[in-house]
Amino acid sequence: MKISENFGLGKYMTFEFSKEKPIHNWFWYKEGYAPEMVEWCLNHSGIKNGTVLDPFCGVGTTLLTCKNAGIESIGVDASSLAAFISKTKTDDYEKQDLENALEFLHKKLPPQSRWEWEFELFSPRAAFPKRNYNEIVGLRELIEQEDARVRNILLLALLSILPQASIVMKDGGVLKIDKNKRALPAREIFKRKVKRIVRELETFKTGHIPAAFIGDARALDIGGETIDCVVTSPPYLNNIDYSKIYGLELSLVNQSKAEAQAVRMRAVRSFIGKSMTPQSLPPEVGEIGNTIPIIGTYFHDMEGAISEMYRVLRGGGEAHVIVSNSVIHQTHVIVDEIFGQIAERIGFSEVEIVVGAERIADVKPQKVKTRESVVIMKK
Ligand SMILES: C[S@@+](CC[C@H](N)C(=O)[O-])C[C@H]1O[C@@H](n2cnc3c(N)ncnc32)[C@H](O)[C@@H]1O
Known part of the structure; x- marks a missing residue:
């Protein structure tokens, strides 16, 4: 060797x-x-x-x-x-998929989401400010109604913003709730993320x-x-x-x-x-x-x-x-x-x-x- x-x-x-x-x-x-x-x-x-x-x-x-x-x-x-x-x-992705992903950003969130979010370690409600939690489950419910490729882009964008939108810290091998952490507004950073993803896909071979x-x-x-x-x-x-x-x-x-x-x-x-x-x-x-x-x-x-x-x-x-x-x-x-x-x-x-x-x-x-x-x- x-x-x-x-x-x-x-x-x-x-x-x-x-x-x-x-x-x-x-x-x-x-x-x-x-x-x-x-x-x-x-x-x-x-x-x-x-x-x-x-x-x-x-x-x-x-x-x-x-x-x-x-x-x-x-x-x-x-x-x-x-x-x-x-x-x-x-x-x-087709051009139409990217247009649909941008179109999604104008949709109205359901006033009360029926989407039940379950997590084995603690209630996801504890991981986010109330408004962020409601926006995330609302977006999750709406995303499911899109066609497969558009759904995937949107879901990935939503997943990627969870750390910034939450008050959870990834500390070594464990998750910790940190009440002093400032969570960014979920819907806002989601929108920015989707726009960036679409921009990057427009030039992708x-x-x-x-x-x-x-x-x-x-x-x-x-x-x-x-x-x-x-x-x-x-x-x-x-x-x-x-x-x-x-x-x-x-x-x-x-x-x-x-x-x-x-x-x-x-x-x-x-x-x-x-x-x-x-x-x-x-x-x-x-x-x-x-x-x-x-x-x-x-x-x-x-x-x-x-x-x-x-x-x-x-x-x-x-x-x-x-x-x-x-x-x-x-x-x-x-x-x-x-x-x-x-x-x-x-x-x-x-x-x-x-x-x-x-x-x-x-x-x-x-x-x-x-x-x-x-x-x-x-x-
Ligand atoms: C070090 S990460 C790989 C990161 C990857 N190189 C990248 O750039 O994204 C190791 C991955 O192995 C996966 N993993 C663990 N056990 C596995 C198994 N038995 N079979 C397949 N994947 C496994 C984990 O879920 C994790 O995503």
């Missing part, structure tokens, strides 16, 4: 650069990376056409970058929220529409040897439960309370709280996999995902997996090398780790140097 450094890549391993890019910036997703990261991986693999897969597609950075490059792609995510955002960002669907990276519904390149970034071993952090947004897309549970069942166990029954531990993990169960289950799940990447890739194809090493319960876990060793055992012919960034984790009483890397596995 070769290890090299390319510290120019580190800045593309976070969502920072996506915030400035049209369409990429529609929904703020802290866990995402930048399109430049995907471009680097595509260049490295030499792919010009063929099909790219992202089995942990998040908000669709890989898919949108492939669409811009004229390459076909498939995205899978355990979260119905992520799959919805990926699909909406990468669809093609159409192309291969990626397939984005809900699924499980450990058991893909994709045929063997059909994929030319994988570019992805799985959840990090950091104890963050995406179904909770983006729970409000998820519950606005999907009105069933059971959906959050279903997302959690499909998700890789990177956080404490999911059932962690002892099961076969990849030998590369060593004793820490037994002493700290979350580490064992994480690598067990990731072995499943790496095996699936191997199965669906054609011979000679590359999987590019962006990962971060972690410090968990004071233990430094060298995630990239363990991934590389698992990949070699599974059958990948070459594995290379390119370190993009080094960071200092302050885990009192000590400071630990961790790193983020691309693990490149060639079949």
Whole structure:
């Protein structure tokens, strides 16, 4: 296994650069990376056409970058929220769809919405000033009456403004209500967002529409040897439960309370709280996999995902997996090398780790140097 450094890549391993890019910036997703990261991986693999897969597609950075490059792609995510955002960002739209989205902004909200918003952690009413709450459920009810493409644009705009319109703070791995937070007027920022989305779509080129669907990276519904390149970034071993952090947004897309549970069942166990029954531990993990169960289950799940990447890739194809090493319960876990060793055992012919960034984790009483890397596995 070769290890090299390319510290120019580190800045593309976070969502920072996506915030400035049209369409990429529609929904703020802290866990995402930048399109430049995907471009680097595509260049490295030499792919010009063929099909790219992202089995942990998040908000669709890989898919949108492939669409811009004229390459076909498939995205899978355990979260119905992520799959919805990926699909909406990468669809093609007619001029009429954009006109209808702008037209919607003049519609009158229902005086009393019949739309019931349920969220498993707390009442959504507690998360917003009263007026914002009423505007959001009113908009949600009206949006449902639009045609599919227009509905998707409008719903994405509504989802994207929830953090600014609410008094909820995303604090590490939890949601907190902060009565001192100033919430912006919901309808106003929704209007601005829709106008911006329409402006950006007016100049956007159409192309291969990626397939984005809900699924499980450990058991893909994709045929063997059909994929030319994988570019992805799985959840990090950091104890963050995406179904909770983006729970409000998820519950606005999907009105069933059971959906959050279903997302959690499909998700890789990177956080404490999911059932962690002892099961076969990849030998590369060593004793820490037994002493700290979350580490064992994480690598067990990731072995499943790496095996699936191997199965669906054609011979000679590359999987590019962006990962971060972690410090968990004071233990430094060298995630990239363990991934590389698992990949070699599974059958990948070459594995290379390119370190993009080094960071200092302050885990009192000590400071630990961790790193983020691309693990490149060639079949
Ligand atoms: C680090 S994020 C990916 C971000 C993505 N690179 C982007 O730029 O938007 C990891 C994603 O994996 C998803 N996920 C977790 N477990 C999964 C599983 N078993 N199968 C598919 N996706 C899963 C999460 O919902 C999350 O969206």
